[in-house]
Amino acid sequence: MLNGGFEVDIMQPQGKMIENRCANSEKNELSQWVEHVTKQLIEDLPETETDKIVCDGVASTLLSELRPKSIGRQWCNDDEVGNGDGDESVLISxxxxxxxxxxxxxxxxxxxxVSVSVDNLGEAQRMxxxxxxTASPYATSCAERVVAYFAKAMASRVINSWIGVCSPLIDYKSVHSSFQIFNNISPFIKFAHFTSNQAIxxxxHRQDRVHIIDLDIMQGLQWPALFHILATRLEGPPxxxxxxxxxxxxxLVETGKQxxxxxxxxxxxFEFHPVATKFGNIDLSMLQIRKGEALAVHWLQHSFYDATGPDWKTMRLLQxxxxxxxxxxxxxxxxxxSFLDRFVSSxxxxxTIFDSLGAFLPSDDSSRHCVEHCLLYREINNVLAIGGPARSGQDKLRQWRSELSRNGFIxxxxxTNSMAQAQLILNMFPPAYGYSLVQGDGTLRLGWKDTSLYTASAWTSHALR
Known part of the structure; x- marks a missing residue:
């Protein structure tokens, strides 16, 4: 038990500190392939007048935002990755x-x-x-599995472009059960839960009446740990x-009962109040805010589906x-x-996510396939085929951290307790050397090797300062 923190069941010895893992990590193998192929594609784009217009926009986007933000990046030695000049002889890690x-x-x-981005749907359909x-989601190669799911999502995109917007029905029970499996086989969800709980x-501290608003509670997996530590406070539970x-x-009712x-x-x-709608679509009175309560809002963002509605309404409610x-x-x-922005970023x-799962789970592992098929594919499909400004009619904020800062939040x-919690959690998941954890700019970032995947931050209203 950490001082003022949560108790974590450690299945393996702590070993080296997480910061040292970054120094031993190699470059993300699959992500390096993507980088190499993307650059090669840009170089090979035709130079006709029409295509040059497309190329100019695409190239600037792809090259400027080629990969997600680096976290504690430790590059491999030159002899491990080749000369880095984009030559075909580039070696992977x-x-x-x-x-x-x-x-x-x-x-x-x-x-x-590229064909989809310029509405050349016939050529896209051929490819x-x-x-x-060719690509199978059951392949031993992580690259082939990624391509299989992206191709399936792109096919949905092409179909939607022909027949109009098509939002598939969501089996929330399936999503929630798969989310729980993801929580068991990877540290990313536990990282989100425990770092957020620590900040809450x-x-x-010393508050005797508290109110937590979870913007997408699912099964409420993270809250028993917080309840346990609140119940054992020296001053008594709130x-x-x-x-x-x-x-x-x-x-929601089932989660509330549990x-x-x-x-x-x-x-x-304890009181539980279920609200079966999106946060951005509600009236403030539906939240039943009471005077004298310390209020916390928790938001674990994901791409399974649109959980909160229009971003601008969500921001207005938070204010x-x-x-x-x-x-x-x-x-x-x-x-x-643009579509290509989202495509390359995703x-x-x-x-990177597929690489992290494939590093210690065999290709025929049922839990791994469940997460890839029921969660990761759903996110990919939502980002490419369902979501996006052109389809929802609402602009999505690129980074909520900067938007909160710009809208009156501090x-x-x-x-350090949050950092310690995250370090302990990572020791529960092999291979220990692959995950990278960095504390900086007031945030905690968890990633796989040199690529940042999840960033945790905490904010308060300027009005309370």
Whole structure:
């Protein structure tokens, strides 16, 4: 048990500190393939008058935002990755040339994305036919698995372009159960939960009446840990109210019962208020704010579906609430901008996630396939085929951290306890050397090797300072 922190069940010895892992990490193998192929594609784009206009816009975007933000980047030695000049002899981190089949599929996928971006749907369909027949989501190669899911999402995009916007029905029970599996096999969700809980715990210090608003509560996996530490405070547990938001009242009621039963076993006063709609679509009165309560808002962002509605309405509500703390966990992936912006950003992001899962789970592992098929593919499909400004009619904010700062919120530094929690969590997941954790600019960033994937931050209203 850390001082003022959460108890974490450690299945492995702590070993070296997380900061030292970055020094031992190699470059992300699959992400390097993507970078190489993207640059090669830009160089090979035709120079006709029409295509040059496309190329100028695409090249500037792809080259300026080629990969998500680096986190504690430690480059490999030159003899490990080649001379870095974009030559075909570039070596990946394992010291071998990229697989020809993987390179071919990635190149074809990128060419298909360019065709889709200029509405050349006939050519895109031709390439998608080859991709869907060649790439398998069950392949041993991470590259082929990524291409298989991206090709499937691109096919949905092409179909939607022909028949109009098509938002598929969401099986929330399936998403939530798969989310729980992801929580068990990877540190990313636990990282989001425990760092956010630590910030909320510190904001609730000496508060005897507290209210937590979870913008997409799902199964409420993170809250029992917070309840446990609140119930054991020296000054006694506070009265806790929670507003859980989601799309299914049935699932919200079930989650509320589970949390209520857990709080009852701890001897803690607890109220649960389900709100089956998106945060950006509600009236402030629906949140039943009470005077004298310390208010926390938690938002674990994801791309499974649009959980909050229009961003500008979400921001306006947050300003009206003036919460004591907002805990925000963002994916380092762009949802705004052009189709190619989202395509390249998501390709780098998800290739890294697939690499992290493939590093210690075999290709036929059922949990890995469930996460890739039920969660990661759903996110990819939502970003490429369903979401985006052109389809929703609403501009999506690129980075909420900068928007909160611009709209009257003050960043709270993530504490050393939050860093310690994250370090302990990473030790539960092999291979330890692959995950990288960095504390900087008041945030905590968790990634795989040299690529940042999730960033946790905490904020408070300027009105409370």
């Amino acid at each position: 394992s010291g071998t040339k990229p697989d020809e089949q993987g390179l071919h599929l990635l190149t074809l996928l990128l060419e298909c994305a 998608l036919l080859e991709l869907t027949q 715990l510190e904001a609730f 009265q806790v109210r929670m507003t859980g938001m989601g799309s299914s009242m049935e699932l 949390l209520s039963n857990f709080a009852k076993r701890l001897g803690m006063y 009206c609430l003036s919460p004591k703390v907002i805990t925000l966990v963002e994916q380092e992936i762009g949802h705004g901008g 390709l780098h992001y998800y290739s 960043q709270i530094q993530m504490s």
